[in-house]
Amino acid sequence: MTTSTTSTNSEALGSTDPEIADLIAREERRESAKIRLIPSENYVSRAVLAATGSILTNKYSEGYAGKRYYEGQQFIDPIETLAVDRARKLFGADHANVQPYSGSPANLAVYLAFCQPGDTVMGLGLPMGGHLTHGWNVSISGKYFKAVQYGVDPVHHLIDLDQVRSLAREHRPKVIWAGGTAYPRLWDWESFAAIAREVGARFVADMAHIAGLIAGGAHPSPVPFADVVTTTTHKTLRGPRGGMILCKDEFKSAIDKAIFPGLQGGPHNHTTAGIAVALREAAEPGFKDYAHQVVKNARAMADELASRGFRVISGGTDNHLVLIDLTAKGIGGKPAAKAMDRAGLEANYNTVPFDPRKPFDPSGVRLGTPAMTSRGMKETEARKVAAWIDQAVQAAGDDAKLDNIAAEVAELCKGFPAPGIDC
Ligand SMILES: *Cc1c(COP(=O)(O)O)cnc(C)c1O
DSSP states (O other): OOOOOHHHHHHHHHHHOHHHHHHHHHHHHHHHHSEEOOTTOOOOOHHHHHHHTSGGGGOOOOEETTEESSSOOTTHHHHHHHHHHHHHHHHTOSEEEOOOSSHHHHHHHHHHHHOOTTOEEEEEOGGGTOOGGGTOTTSHHHHSSEEEEEOBOTTTOOBOHHHHHHHHHHHOOSEEEEOOSSOOSOOOHHHHHHHHHHHTOEEEEEOTTTHHHHHTTSSOOSTTTOSEEEEESSSTTOOSSOEEEEEOGGGHHHHHHIIIIIIOSSOOHHHHHHHHHHHHHHTSHHHHHHHHHHHHHHHHHHHHHHHTTOEEGGGSOSSSEEEEEOGGGTOOHHHHHHHHHHTTEEOEEEOOTTOSSOTTSOSEEEEEOHHHHHTTOOHHHHHHHHHHHHHHHHTTTOHHHHHHHHHHHHHHHHTSOOTTOOO
């Protein structure tokens, strides 16, 4: 055995497990023929795929570079060190831990580092665009801690900093989270830091959705202001599924201990290598163009949707994400997202702030431009997508019409090959 190429690997999979091989091939075609508008998804490069699918999955390496609990780390240590150094440099952070298995474990490690069960913590409420791990009641973060949740203002749908400040003064949380999953506007990191300082809380910024925009200079960075910054690596940052924690030197030891041995065992070295490659790609000049184009595309899409009578939450977007309320179109978010998916436009239904409907059948659909922008699509295509969304929503229930749209979508997609995909 001297070679190990993608084709020999996929041939091996095809002969060992044709069922899984077939399902992967079908998923690959699906990702290629649809316009993927889920804002937390993307396409990784072939280089990231190669690292992630590598033999590094074979190796155990509990501990950190130079301090491992297993022998044979001659090549793992430099891989992890490269990932750490690239993360520190890209984001200007004192320290980086690249071992979290994903975004949720990264956030859990923050609680382990700074809180005791029963302590008070504070974050943006899930129905307002926050994340489960910021204190929502069904998550461990809401079960093990006393969670206080702030929201957005009812008129402009912007983070209500006055509310954040008064809740922080009243409840004195140990940790204040900023960051979300359905918030289309800029985060005022500096004001959060000031509020946290005033009440003696740790300020943690969760940049999972926008890490790539921050790396590319299309969104202000929380790193100068936050005690700790957590992120996923697979959203706008365009790496493999994983997580990272950046922090000031002061918190290095608490964060590292919380990840290992506090929460996890051996790091996923194949993922670490994929993260290192993605960080190298994100440091290249072309990634700046990518990040800015993601925002331009989201703005064009929001603008076109608004001109077609969709209610765009907060009136537009500053980032990669557009949240629309379909009430005025006479359809719920769930049937709208279903119709769109049939039409080749993959999105997810979502609550809108102050949603009168239930979370499993909310009023909104969440859209994002990171994946389509990775295919090279620009404002023209973003407006085209908005027009298709409009048609699909009107054609909900008429499968023939939706299939016609899907055929047009697939035709456009042929002109914009997806990174890492052959078909
Ligand atoms: C995606 C996300 C997470 C969780 O990441 P997983 O990898 O799905 O565990 C945490 N916080 C925010 C803000 C996110 O968007």
